Amino acid sequence: MGAIDEPGLLVLVGVTHTDGQPEAARLAAKLWGLRILHGEKSCSDVDAPLLVISQFTLYGDARRGRRPTWQAAAPGPVAEPLVEAVVAELRALGARVETGVFGADMKVSLTNDGPITLVLDV
Numbered sequence: 001m002g003a004i005d006e007p008g009l010l011v012l013v014g015v016t017h018t019d020g021q022p023e024a025a026r027l028a029a030k031l032w033g034l035r036i037l038h039g040e041k042s043c044s045d046v047d048a049p050l051l052v053i054s055q056f057t058l059y060g061d062a063r064r065g066r067r068p069t070w071q072a073a074a075p076g077p078v079a080e081p082l083v084e085a086v087v088a089e090l091r092a093l094g095a096r097v098e099t100g101v102f103g104a105d106m107k108v109s110l111t112n113d114g115p116i117t118l119v120l121d122v
Helices: 021-033 076-092
Strands: 009-013 050-054 097-099
Touching: 009 021, 009 076, 021 076, 050 076, 076 097
Parallel strands: 009 050, 050 097
Antiparallel strands: none
């Protein structure tokens, strides 16, 4: 089970049906270079760690009814390799990456020092 205990990024990755390796590479590059840490620094500038967790519920649609649908989320056999590709691309860039467990019921804690929360759509 992954954890980071210093300033860095908690990255919740959702995968949809049209995502592929190019999107994984673009997301990794964007995360590594995004200047949102203290002093407008990026993870690459300060060697900050990233905790990457798969999160299919990001594609939840609750516009109709009382129960969300996750039809836009890619199924596990499609999504898992792409989440792993994001992690591999980050590590190839030199990032220190911790991960969650794909498909697991995880307890995630976050201390948001900012506050800043972004949705990146690549």
